[in-house]
Amino acid sequence: MDTLQRDDRATVSVSPREIEQARNVREFLGDRESPPAVTVETDVDRHLTMPPELAALVLRLVDLVGRGCTVTIGSIPNEVTTTVAAGMLGISRPSLMKLVREGKIPAHKVGSHTRLHSKDVLAFRRAQLEHQSKAFDELRALEEELGLRD
Structure with missing residues (x-):
């Protein structure tokens, strides 16, 4: 090893x-x-x-x-900056801030800085992956229904 x-x-x-x-x-x-x-x-x-x-x-x-x-x-710290959270999600920081403003990911302020709990970021990521997987399965079912799949 x-x-x-x-x-x-x-x-x-x-x-x-x-x-x-x-x-x-x-x-x-x-x-x-x-x-x-x-x-x-x-x-x-x-x-x-x-x-x-x-x-x-x-x-x-x-x-x-x-x-x-x-x-x-x-190791992932319990609390992350918006830049780190955006990196964890594979999105831009402005896109992350939009999700925070819309209440889709909880965040809190530390002074004037926005911080997120790692567990919330990871939960959002898991939900995103599940949503993508479900959408992919639906697309495959539609392809089969329309006879577009071999």
Whole structure:
């Protein structure tokens, strides 16, 4: 496993052996709605069971590694500037400010500066992606209905 650390971001690339090990773990666990308990043992008498949220994160990483993905881990502050939020959404800052004025994304003032909570920006992004996916599915259904699709 090679790790490239830069500021608050680490990129980890894994070996073929680690990919195979991750696939074996993923197969062993199968498809589950809730993550299984993950226990870490350091000594014979010393072990810790991870909280479910952390176990879900670790198992998500194992899943990605098992697929051969390069995993990049970074931190996002709880509160972001409008420039950072616009970058997270892939839109211009003026477009973001329009969404804020329209009340589509909550924001607040810190002095004279507008700030957004990262969780709100990520929730808006998720909703955007779901909306786009739904629109794409509707377009494909219309193509099939009109006989435009092979």
